[in-house]
Amino acid sequence: MGNIVLKKSVKMHILVVFIVISCVTFDNAKGMHIIGTWNSVRFSSLLAKFSFNTVEKDTDVDGGGYVYGNVTLRWDGPAHKDQILPSYSLMLLDNDAFPSYDDVLSKQSFDSCSEIFDVLVDKTNYKAINKCNPTNMGKYTREVPCPVDQICPTDNESDLVQDSQFTFKVLDKKPRYWFLTLLACYPYDNQSASRNCTWAQSSPDTVVDYNIWLINGYPNGSFNFNPFKFQFSYEQQTLLQMFMVFAFLYTILFPAQITAQCGQSHPLVKLLTLCLFLEYIGVVCYFIHYVLYAVNGAGMTWLEHLGQLFQVAMQCCFMLLLLLLAKGWTITRTDIHQKKLVLGVWAMYSIFYVFLYFWQMLMISLVSDVTEYQTFAGAIVLALRLVILIWFLYELHTTRLQESAEPKLKFYKYFGIGYFVWFIHLPILVIIAALISPQYRLKALTGMILSGDLLSISAMVYLLWPSRNPTYFKLVVDERKVLLQKYGYAYNTI
Structure with a gap:
């Protein structure tokens, strides 16, 4: 009986391995890969919830998490680099800021954009903003969609993951949840004497395509790649x-x-x-x-x-x-x-x-x-x-x-x-x-x-x-x- 059980166990193992290899061979999906479309009529959409953690300690290159990818305007005609783009905000909010952000959204008031901006100034690193300068929008906000075949206006090319238009880098010593959202608001200068930045609602009924990865670890061929942690929240x-x-x-x-x-x-x-x-x-x-x-x-x-x-x-x-x-x-x-x-x-x-x-x-x-x-x-x-x-x-x-x-x-x-x-x-x-x-x-x-x-x-x-x-x-x-x-x-x- 022992030999029979052993033979059947071996056959079962072979079958499971065959199924796994077959699925890997024929499945073409990518990363913790968020692929989809967003219509600005929805005002705000939560794209992902992910918990980053430091994969390798004592390193700023391979540690922490990365969010990167592409966000482009869906354009019926031929795309070109000089086309005029609407402005929306792609934000990565931690679990301290997101509940307040979500509360404001639930009100759906006319001035939601201004209220959201006030909440983010209180809850995040937006205190550094003193004027509507795209390069000073904050560590975890990007102005989207990005120009065709170009980086997003708020990114530096030296900080980008290869073949991406934007990159968020998260170095958390203690794991916590982060929320990736798209918002139909954009920063603008209200021309006041203090030149303070505020937010206004973006143009409605525009479709945006996004292709975004969220990972734990460095994506550009890190030697510290850990298959049991890299793709997983x-x-x-x-x-x-x-x-x-x-x-x-x-x-x-x-x-x-x-x-x-x-x-x-x-x-x-x-x-x-x-x-x-x-x-x-x-x-x-x-x-x-x-x-x-x-x-x-x-x-x-x-x-x-x-x-x-x-x-x-x-x-x-x-x-x-x-x-x-x-x-x-x-x-x-x-x-x-x-x-x-x-x-x-x-x-x-x-x-x-x-x-x-x-x-x-x-x-x-x-x-x-x-x-x-x-x-x-x-x-x-x-x-x-x-x-x-x-x-x-x-x-x-x-x-x-x-x-x-x-x-x-x-x-x-x-x-x-x-x-x-x-x-x-x-x-x-x-x-x-x-x-x-x-x-x-x-x-x-x-x-x-x-x-x-x-x-x-x-x-x-x-x-x-x-x-x-x-x-x-x-x-x-x-x-x-x-x-x-x-x-x-x-x-x-x-």
Whole structure:
């Protein structure tokens, strides 16, 4: 059996490597690459949220992060260098300035540009501005669009990343979020005696094309290039290594479970194999996405969503498996007691869980630091999970009262203790998430959730291994016992 499992594991590894190489070969996406168009009618757009950190200490060249690229006017006719361009602002705002900036935008007042400028003077390095001089606009603001085949007016050629029209350089000793925005405002001289600079609203209904990269590290062929950090925002760093380790572990565990199932056709074992398959495919989808992201910074977003959907399906199927075991189906009982109730509760939980996935994808904004479980939909899922936990413990207790065989009683004991932890670990993680900085939250929660799922599935594989099949699942149908179960009496007390 060991040789069979080893051969299947090798085949699985070859398949995963082939998929990764194929995706890298045929995917032409670039960097943490933001490619798109913006119409100035929208007034302001948040393009990206990214956390920079110092990749290499004690160096001003390779340390920190860079934002660079091109922003050009979409022009119907032939473009030329002397064409008159409208003026807009591309800004990189830190997490101190952006909330105030966002508050002003929510008012949508006529003089929003002036209010935004006042906020930025208070919150950023714009205090140095004393007149409307493009070269004195501030460290993290650029006047866009840029002239065709030329650098942006507020950039120095010596500071530019190769083949880019503008470059922002961020040297943060402590990781924090930065927000890249496009704004339909431009600086102008109000001709006052003090010649102070202020902002006015730009001309509406103009389309701008942008092609922008955000990275950690020096982009011009740095010798300190780190593939696990270079393309990733700080909160995503180490995710690739996590999914690589778990993909490897599931590549060993899944063939072992397939081999174990070949010798038995028990429905609970088949359901466990389905759970393991869903989790394995979900982890592999995430792994391939992050491998691609490390290569080109974009990855395949649809693979990430597919991986999350597989993991949602696994959570739902695993909960059904636990409920059936708590009911003692095919172990103590020959049928599913209160079948419609079990399937109804499970279906309701599954529907809310899938709804939470779409809620997270559509309703939680890029600006927000909350997790999906800190929303109203997430609270409903957590409440349902706790209710099902109480029901799970009640059913397990009732099933044990109807069982007299010592091995099965021992099975229920360890099963109940172990999977009580599985039920309760998600609410605990939500509490932990509320106490962790957003910079570390994603990495911590991903690691704990993946570890918890792996331990839970591995323990179930051990409990339902074929050598224990005769002990737990060898049923002798006793008509008297079935009759007593039907009317809710404990067989061992008669």
